[in-house]
Each structure stands twice: as C-alpha cells, then as structure tokens.
Amino acid sequence: xxxxxxxxxxxxxxxxxxxxxxxxxxxxxxxxxxxxxxxxxxxxxxxxxxxxxxxxxxxxxxxxxxxxxxxxxxxxxxxxxxxxxxxxxxxxxxxxxxxxxxxxxxxxxxxxxxxxxxxxxxxxxxxxxxxxxxxxxxxxxxxxxxxxxxxxxxxxxxxxxxxxxxxxxxxxxxxxxxxxxxxxxxxxxxxxxxxxxxxxxxxxxxxxxxxxxxxxxxxxxxxxxxxxxxxxxxxxxxxxxxxxxxxxxxxxxxxxxxxxxxxxxxxxxxxxxxxxxxxxxxxxxxxxxxxxxxxxxxxxxxxxxxxxxxxxxxxxxxxxxxxxxxxxxxxxxxxxxxxxxxxxxxxxxxxxxxxxxxxxxxxxxxxxxxxxxxxxxxxxxxxxxxxxxxxxxxxxxxxxxxxxxxxxxxxxxxxxxxxxxxxxxxxxxxxxxxxxxxxxxxxxxxxxxxxxxxxxxxxxxxxxxxxxxxxxxxxxxxxxxxxx
Numbered sequence: 001x002x003x004x005x006x007x008x009x010x011x012x013x014x015x016x017x018x019x020x021x022x023x024x025x026x027x028x029x030x031x032x033x034x035x036x037x038x039x040x041x042x043x044x045x046x047x048x049x050x051x052x053x054x055x056x057x058x059x060x061x062x063x064x065x066x067x068x069x070x071x072x073x074x075x076x077x078x079x080x081x082x083x084x085x086x087x088x089x090x091x092x093x094x095x096x097x098x099x100x101x102x103x104x105x106x107x108x109x110x111x112x113x114x115x116x117x118x119x120x121x122x123x124x125x126x127x128x129x130x131x132x133x134x135x136x137x138x139x140x141x142x143x144x145x146x147x148x149x150x151x152x153x154x155x156x157x158x159x160x161x162x163x164x165x166x167x168x169x170x171x172x173x174x175x176x177x178x179x180x181x182x183x184x185x186x187x188x189x190x191x192x193x194x195x196x197x198x199x200x201x202x203x204x205x206x207x208x209x210x211x212x213x214x215x216x217x218x219x220x221x222x223x224x225x226x227x228x229x230x231x232x233x234x235x236x237x238x239x240x241x242x243x244x245x246x247x248x249x250x251x252x253x254x255x256x257x258x259x260x261x262x263x264x265x266x267x268x269x270x271x272x273x274x275x276x277x278x279x280x281x282x283x284x285x286x287x288x289x290x291x292x293x294x295x296x297x298x299x300x301x302x303x304x305x306x307x308x309x310x311x312x313x314x315x316x317x318x319x320x321x322x323x324x325x326x327x328x329x330x331x332x333x334x335x336x337x338x339x340x341x342x343x344x345x346x347x348x349x350x351x352x353x354x355x356x357x358x359x360x361x362x363x364x365x366x367x368x369x370x371x372x373x374x375x376x377x378x379x380x381x382x383x384x385x386x387x388x389x390x391x392x393x394x395x396x397x398x399x400x401x402x403x404x405x406x407x408x409x410x411x412x413x414x415x416x417x418x419x420x421x422x423x424x425x426x427x428x429x430x431x432x433x434x435x436x437x438x439x440x441x442x443x444x445x446x447x448x449x450x451x452x453x454x455x456x457x458x459x460x461x462x463x464x465x466x467x468x469x470x471x472x473x474x475x476x477x478x479x480x481x482x483x484x
Contacts, residue, residue: 003235006082007151009043011144015105017044020128021081023160023214025104026169027123029114030088031144034124039084041135042128043077043146079135082154083126086170090120097121099176125170130158132228157231165213184208230266230361233259237298237333237354253298256354257283260296260331263361268373285317289373290327292380293318297332304339306330307349327380331357336385348383356387363394370397398482405480407449408460412476450474 012020012028019025020042091100092115100123101108114121131154140146161169179185191205209215236256261284265271269286284294295310310330314323328347330336333354336344344351364371379389451472454463460480464473 003232003239004039004082004154004156005151006039006041006154007148009041009079009146009148010083011043011045011140011146014044017042017081019105020083020126021130021160023209026127026161026166027104027125027173029106030122030124033090033122034085034088036085036087039082040145041079041082041131041148041152043079043140076136077139079131079137079148081128081130081160082152083128084156085124086127086166087125087174089123089125089174091123092120096176099178100173102178102182103173103176123173125173127166128160129154129156130160132158153232155228155231155235161213161215165215169213179212181212184212188212188214227365229259229262230358230365233263233358233361234333234353234355253296256298256333257296260284260294260354260357263357264292264294266361267364267371284329290377291318291322291325292327292329293323294329294331297330297334299332300334302330302332302334302336302340302351304337304343306332307340307343307347310349311347327377329380341384344385345383348381350380350382350384350386352380352385352390353387356390359394360390363397367397367401370401401480402482404449404453404460405482407446408453408476408480411450411461411474412479447472 010028010030016025016028020028091097094112097111097115098108100106100121101111111121131152135148135152137146137149159166188205188208191201191208206215236259239255261271264284264286268289269292270288272285272287283296284292286292286294293310293314295306297306307330310328311323314326314328318326328349330340330344330349330351331354332351336351340351343349360371376393379386379393382389450461451463452458454461454474460478462475462477464475466472
C-alpha cells in the first residue's frame, strides 16, 4: 500500500466512469496516447453520449436517464474514484472495433463513428481505486483535464479489481478475445434494478459479477470513511524516510507522531495530553489500561539517543518507580541501531515498526473486540524489536476467530438438516476441521465457545437453555465472515 497525490482529474463520460467503478470494464476511450503510470481522478461528464452505450447496458440508468448513483447532479460533480493507466492500445480496423464492443459497454456503430473522425481509437487500460469518500466539486464544462480544488492524498488500498483479476481482464482485452459467458452478462444486466429490492437477486448479481471477473475473487471491503486513516499509518512513516534526505522531514515527523497517537487511542489506550508539549514533553503517555510510555521516531534510523530521551523524559515526568513499571515503547518506520538494541534490552524498551502498528490497528478495525490490551501487554514488554511477537499475537487472534467461524458453520449445517433450527448437542467430532485447527479442542471447550457465540453481545448463534448445561440447544443466526 502506498500514498498517491492526485491534483488533476480526467474527464470521461459518466456512463464510462460508472462502468469502470462497477468493474464492468477496465478501459476508457481517450484522445491521445496515455503513458503507463499516469494517474488521475475520474471526473464524470454529463450523459449526452447515451447513444454510445449498448442497449443491454442501459440498466446502468434509471428511466430518467440519470445514473442510479448520480455522479453529476445539477451544478455539482461527485468524484468517487481515481485511476492509474497501465497500458494504452491503438485500434483502427473494423474487426477490432467489433471485438472491443463485445468486451465493453460501447456499441460497434458508435466506435466506427469515432474512427471516422480520427485515424485511431486510443484505449487506455485503467486500474481503478475507490476513494474513501466522494469529492464534490463544481461542474467544469470543458477541457480534457480538470484541476481539483485541492490535491488529494489517496491510497491504492481499495482497488475495484484485485491484481490477478485485472491482469486476466487486461490479457483478454489486449488480445480482443470474445467474452466467455455473454448469456451471464445479459442476465446480470437484467438483475441490476431487481437487486436493489430483492436480497436473493442481489446475492445472485454479486456472484455473477465475481464469476465474470467484474469484481474481485475476494470482495474488496471499502474502508469506512472515518477509518481511512488506518491505511496511511505505515505510509506516513515511510514518507518521513523519503523526506529525511531533503532535510524537510519535520512536518512528516509530526504527522507520524499524530497518527501514532491516534492509533493507540483507537486500540483502546487512554492518552494523557498533559504530558505532551514542546521540548521536554513526552511523545506518548498512556495511563490506562496500564501505564505506557512511548517515543515516536521518524526517519530511516532509530538511534540510541531515542532510548535515552525516553528514559530521561519518562523519569522526569513520572516517578522513578512508575516509569520503571511502565510499558516502554518506541515506534518508527526505520531500523534500530546496534546501540539502540542494546539499550532496549537493558531498559526493557520494545521497538515496533510502523507497518506492524498498522496491522494491529487493521485487526481492531476489522474485528472491534479482537484486540485485548491486557493480553497484548506481555507482547509489548519484550525489550527488543517486537514485530515478530506482534505478528504472533495477530495470528493467534485470527486463529481464534477462524475457529469460531468454523463452529458457527458447523451449527449452521446441523440446523439445515433438521426441521426446526436447533441441535441437541454440539460435539467436536461434528466437524473434523476443529481438531486440525486446535489439537486441544474438546467437547467441553466447543460447548464453551457455542455459549460465547450465543451471547446477546455477539449474536452469532441462538441458545435454548435446557435443564442443565448438557441439554442446551443452539441454532444459527448469522455468519462470521473471515478472509481465507
């Protein structure tokens, strides 16, 4: 994941932009050769080119002629995505236009009309990424490019299509190979409006898109707009390294410190701002759930003076005993020096990389109750570089979540085999995967987990209490989605 600065938008017809965002196509008709690496926000123009769209693609629009999710409303334009050019192809013979039409939303006749006005049709292959939240800006009636009101710093964390799916689609388009399943494309177009009110049609629509390669093999979960900052934690650390050689990394260091504080607060630490401020202030002091003193160090190297500053300032602001009992943490994107590692071991100062912090915060964002700070405490007190230990903790939590998901699926399967959605008992042998996941799993431990999952605070299973714990019955309520 990397940060990208976007200051201009490319003007494209609104139907093309919507088709790119939906994953229906990966190309745009442009007016010149685009170079790989060019990147722009996608600015939708009005719908005046409706004649370019094939009849079956009219499902992109409501009867009013406006997009279902309007990109152009009155005097405002809503920009929802940005794109990077991966390749540009020129076409000028009738056979290639017919093949291009089959792979896109454009009519062959309309492509032929364009070719009558130009010697070539330039087709830019675009890798499209969703913005965490739309950018609204005034309508600009002319120009191939539009300057944005302000430069956007975006990430490539939310691609419309995964890298493998995009590569497959690109290869097919380059070779102008016909679509493999035109009948399914027709069915998907018919489902568009029905899927807005019918859950089963919506599910079928999603499955067809995935099968056709119009969406990723693993659906990309857009980051909630208020959590988009999480994907920039490591990138801001890396930016401080890039700016270090230019002697201009003061602001980058401040930005990294701010996002580190935000990360720890998000994880559940209570940061005391009274200890922060200017020279002589602590970068971080967390009072709950346990005392934690932290130092943020931007740049390529974490020198030994980082530990010295932490010890000096921590001892100055806290009592000696309180400082020695506190968890001590240095967070930065760089590598610790040999002397820093020695000091870390001597004073029990742990060092964590910015990317590791980001992965921990991502885990919390994905499963809000997953990060237990009390359980995490021993992992933070190793007195060395602890990225491998944090990785172990994250994998442990993910294994526990995966196990619970498997138990939910087992109950779901058992319920589907009975007339009434209950089961008399849950035993480990019902699902052999349990034993493979955890050799210590017993009937009793599975029972404990089913009780946990049937808590009103989790709500994955339902529970009907019996006369004793051995006669409790459970039934399926909802899935616990996990990544493979």
